[in-house]
Structures are given as C-alpha cells and as structure tokens.
Amino acid sequence: MENPDAAHLRKVEVCLSPALFPVYYSNKNCVVVVIDVFRATSAIVTAFDNGIKEIIPVSSIEEAKEYKEKGYFVGAERKGEIIEGFDFGNSPFSYMQDQLKGQTVVLTTTNGTKALNRAKAADRVIVGSFLNLTAVINYLREQKKDVLLLCAGWRDRFNMEDTLFAGAVVEGLIEDPLFGNLADSATASMHLYQVAKDDLNEYLKNTSHRRRLARLNLEKDIAYCLQRDISSNVPELVGNALTVK
Template sequence: MSFFKDMIQKSCGGVPIEVCFSPALIGFLNIKTEAIVVVTDILRASTTMVSALADGATSIIPVALVEQAKFLKQQGFLVVAERGGAKLDFADFGNSAFEFRDGKSKGEKIVFTTTNGTAAINEAKERGTVAIGAFSNLSVLAEWLTNQNKQVIILCSGWENNFCLEDTVFAGALIEKLQSTGKFFINNNDSAHAALDLWNIAKKDILTYINKAQHRLRLQKLGADDVIEFSFTPDTAKVIPVLIENELIDILKPDL
C-alpha cells in the first residue's frame, strides 16, 4: 500500500525522501543542490547535540578530527570529544546527553568531535543544508521539514561507515512522520523502504528491540549505557540544529 501512495505522491509533485545507511555511500545518491540532509547518530552524537542546544548552548562547532578539537580547546572553547564510545582525556564533556543538564552549556559554543556523528556531518555539509535529527526532536524536526518543501536525505552515521540499527529505526520513524502529512514520497530508494519496515517492527517495543544493537552492547561494556532509554524517548526537546557557516544553530531560536 505504501508503494502505491508513493507513486501517487510522486505523480502529484510530492517531496522526495531518501535514506543513506552510511556516510561512505552518500556520494552515490542523486542529491539536489537545495536538499536537506538530516544527519542522525542516535547513540549518541545527534542526541547529545540536541540536548546541548536545549540546555542553552549558543551553537555547536562539529569537527571531524581530534587535532582540530584540541586546537579549539587551546583557544578557550569547551569540547566534547569521544572515540570508540569513550571520552578523550582532554575533553570537558563526554558524548552523552546527560552531560548537558542544569544549564552547564548556557551561553557557550561547544566543539564536538565524535567517532561517527561529526564525520557524517563533514560528509553531508557539501551536499545540502545539514540538519540534526534525533528521537528527542522528532516531531518538531518533521514539522520543520514539511514546511521547507525540499528533498530530504536522512543520513545514518552508522558505526565506522557500517550499517547500524539505531540510526535506521530513527530514519523509519521520521519517514513515518513525514508521510503522514500526505506530502512526501519515498523516491525509488530501497534503503528508505527498509528503514520504514524496520521501524514498524521495532516501534512496538523499541528498547527491547535495540538491545541487540552492536553499539548498545559496546556502550554497555563501557558503562555508558545509562542514556539508552532517553535516546529513544521522542520529543523531549524543541530544538532543530542546522549547520550555518560551520556552526550548528537552533533554527527555532527567535533571534534567527
């Protein structure tokens, strides 16, 4: 049934959605210059970024390399730095949404470098407008995307360029939201169909489903899995991080 709805929307000039399972694959997609690329890294960068801005950070500066983060730390910036799931020794914060509570980041620009999320942003930024997606900003993000009327590419950060479950089920959840508007269609993209199918399986009990995820197990071994339930809780923040001149800004702030 979804296939026929997509065909109807396409013929009526609907807005296309595609999913990319890995940053390594994004170069193979046919992306329009005015597209919006939604980068997601549920465990944990995109969830952490949304939380940092909701906590009062003025912006986030994502950098791909540890050396860049160290340099900016020397310039006086606060830094989130993580590799392999673990906080790096020079960092002010680890890559966890729970690091950003009680206004710890209020009024600050926060530098981020993470294993997968910031690398994905780096791949996406030359391919369209970059927005950050997480379960925590799912509904407000879907509403904003609906109003933009532009091609949507959901880029899963994955794990070191490999497929991951958590980003894929988020992609499916976002597709479900967008399709419910009657405005979007899946644009001949098997990855998007697979993401939606996976979400339809997982959403009945997302926490039980995600227990099998490789990165969930990795975080458990590191003692960093306290944020799992929060990472899959929808709509805890009304924040939409959008990359503007190499900084992620909450596009919903009234002064923008």
C-alpha cells in the same frame, strides 16, 4: 492537504552509511538530516535544550585540540569513551551543565561529527534524534524539499538505531502525500521501525552499538536517547556551526 501529481512528489531517501553519501547526494536542493542516535545527535539536541549557544562539529581530534587550546569547551569521543584531556564526550548528560549555557561548544565524535561535515555541501543540514523526532518531521514538512536521511552508522557500517530513527521520520513524512516518492531505503527503514517501535529498547538489545555502550555502563545514556519528542529544537548547520532559531 494537497494531492500533487507524481512528477512533483518529493523524494525521500535514506543513506545508510556516510561512505555512501557521494552516491546519494546529487541534489543540492534537499534537506539532509544527520542521525547519530547513540549519541552525538542526541547530545547535540540536548545541548540546545539546555541553552548552549552553538556547537562547532569537527572531524579530527587535532582540530578539537586547537579549539581547546584557544579556551573553548570541547567534547571529544572515540569508540564510546571520552578522550583524555577533553572536557567531556558525547553523553547527553554532559551537556546539561549550567556553565555551558550561552557558550560555544566544539565537538568531535567517532561517527556523528564526520557525517555532519560530509553533509555540508547540502542546501540545508539539520540534526535528528528520537528526542526531537516530531520537530524534525514538522521542519521537513514545512520545507517541502527532497529529504536525505543520513545515518552516521558505525565506522561506515550500517547500524540499527540510526536506521530506525530514519524510518520513524519516513513514517511521519508520508502522512503528507507530497512526500510520496520513497526510495527502497526509505521504505525498508520505515518497515523496520514499525517492527521495532513498540519497544525500541527491547528491539535494540542485541544490536552491536547498544551492546558496546552497555559494556561501557552507559545504560542511562541509552534510555535517555530513546525517549521520543522531549525536545522541539531542530539544530541546523549554518556555516561551520550548529544553532537553533
């Protein structure tokens, strides 16, 4: 393994809210990892696991409606629930249907798709979730660029599950000394992950979005989204659509 001098270390930062993206994003030549564990980025990874061709993330319900009128399959979620008139929301289980294989799907969610669209300026934008944790780490280690982990949060607030995932990525990255320039946000996220990682579900029991989803009877979704490394897909934003190689 190479042992680069300090000046050539890659910077690893965590942007804990999409509202801070303009503060952190000063470097076009970095990889942005968009994170919305409950549930947009977990659903996106699951969609590709199940053979969906591409996903077009849109920020507004109006845009989603326009695609729906053109005949697309459209997922639309706000505050944890499916919006009336759309095909599904952001439950990973909705993306396992046979009829979606090979199709283009349009998706709008409370936090995740907005974060994706905010990140578009970057050189490379990928999607991370616990489901494809190691695949994301391997992708970043191959790219050898600065890394900005963008937590979708909850309505621009900090949330725990996205931060824990960011910390899991940091823990994996620093095994390579090239990724030795950790911002405080990266160190903090990693240390939180280390507190939580032996039992993520238990650690998250009292967090806000976890409680919100439990009230909506989404325990099965939560358990699904907290599985680590069941996917090797790394969805990447190319133009306006997410695809996998």
